[in-house]
Amino acid sequence: MSDPALRVRDLKKHYPDPGGGRMLALDVPSLDVGRGEALCMRGESGSGKTTLLNVIAGILPADEGTVEIAGERMTGLSETRRDALRARHIGYLFQTFNLLPGLTALENVQLGMSFRPRHGASPRKAASDALDRVGLADRKRHRPAQLSVGQQQRVAIARALAGHPTLVLADEPTSNLDRNLADQCMELLTSFAAESEAALLVVTHDETLLERFERVETLAAPVGSPA
């Protein structure tokens, strides 16, 4: 049996508190997400949802515990190695889209593949295909400011999935969208992830999204952390 896309064990992350001590910000005893599986992680504000994604992505180092992506350990690696592992295996969909304003839609999608090993189609072709897939075939040369909010989110989805990552992390992907757009976005994200056979981990506090997922888990605020 192959390794799961994501394996988390005894993961803890602390932040400094104003009193000079450390505050527990994240406490996840165990979490697995299989390849091609979609998981929604709900939690209240302050439960550590974004911190969880950042630690899984290697953007933040873990203080304790382990994170493995496709069998490769993320925790314990140097920053540069974490960056490389992230580039190789993870697509990240941000709450605020995080598109670079100076790049076109095509270039923004290409950017997601610029720092990972190339396999299959050229990054430009893969980016173009991904934009076609999210219905932006006629907006490839538009800059983010020339796109609607929904179109920007679709570009962000294309960027997260164009490189066929093992794991897609989505942080409150619908919080900036109205209901109709949120539905379209989630439909697109889940179907695209399924086509790409990518594991999908969505964190949200939007209860209306839960019905879209067969598997939903709750991230409890760590004991001792401010709720």
Place this chain on the structure above:
Amino acid sequence: MTILGLAWRSLKQRRLASILTAVSIALGVALTIAVVALRDGAESSYRDTARGYDCILGPTHGSTLDIVLNTMFHVGDMGGTIPWDSYEEAKADEMVKYAVPYAVGDMLRGHHVVGTTSDMFRALMDPDNVPLMESIRGRVFKDGKDFEAVIGGLAAANTGLTLGDKFRVTHGVGMVEHAEEWLVVGVMKPTGTPADRGVFVPIETFYEIEGHQAAGDDVAQRREERAAKRAEREKEHGHAHDGDDHGHAHDGDDHGHAHDGDDCEDPDCEDHGHAHDGDAHGDEHDHAHAEGEECVHGTKEELGLSAVGIRLKSPILRLRYVADVRNDRGPVQAVIPQDQIRELFDVISPIGKLLTWIVALMIVVAGVGTMVSLYNTIAGRRREIAILRAVGARPRHVFSIIVTEALLLCILGGLAGILIGHGTVILIAPYLLDKAGVFLSLGFGTLDVAIAGVLVVLGLVVGLLPAWQGLRTPVAENLHPTE
């Protein structure tokens, strides 16, 4: 997306700041190139031209540098004349290959009219060591009294004269026009020498101009001699000669005077002369005769010259020839142009080098400006850097992007500066040739390669601090606020 592509797009996104930063570098580079071109152009132009003659005969009391500048570069004033005999003696000297007489003072629409002989076009060379004779379209003038002329390339362009045209000249810088007309029989192609801006006529015709024929040595010296003789004579006669020393200014152009014929009843008359040079023409040259004297005009031997350019049969003979002149030729001094120009640049060169360094510092200042500009942008680019990192860019990628931006600014600014600098040189070259006889060499050279190399190093160096600052950008904090 390559590092270069990302850096380029980042610069494009901050278009105005990027352009202004590149312009500051371009200006520094352009100024450096222009100043170095001016410095080197002036020096090489003067040194090259100075090699045209082995020595120049000029008046003893004139500035040696003035003699060289006036004769070879057609700038400045001579400050006196020398006897015609000096030319004849030089021509007959067995050491001399070419003796070229010069008589100056008239102008053609801002260009010096030079009375000389066709030997000038044989003796002088262009920067490629081709005799000026070969640059003449048409033919050289006949040495004699035919009113023919050869015009330098720049003078022809400025005056619009071409083969077959006729022209008149004015006296000095004044508006008084001589009645004589010269026919253009030759037009020189541009040679990159001061000859480009000269108008050359047979020296014989120069003295045929009404008002030019009285010649001789320096006016003041002549006057003193005449006054002394006159005083001696008066002393002998025991009375002051009333009305003596009645000077008269000549009609029309307030300068010398025409004397026809060979005899003068006044034994002093043969000495009446005027300095025939550009300086003297603005003066009113009194021509004094004792009362009752009837002045008839001087012989050709009495005519004066501004200078004589000497090309020896071998440069080795130079010192011997100068010594001979010093011993034998009376009121004439022999000046070695190369020595004069070398002494001139011994004084000027350190200043020129210092100026070059000062201007080159502008490039460094512009480089520091680039660093400050990039450094300041980092604070506003934290989110961009965090996004890059989040999608997989390693620290070295971020570092490379920022350094590449600095490199692009320095290289593109530098390339623009090189073009602007050479464009400036091209624009000012005709002016300098016209006004100072300096020929600026056009085209790219080792300086451009050196500047390009310096700019690459500068770009790498000034990009380090902003890049290091970019590396320190916390990714998570700048993607979105942590919970």
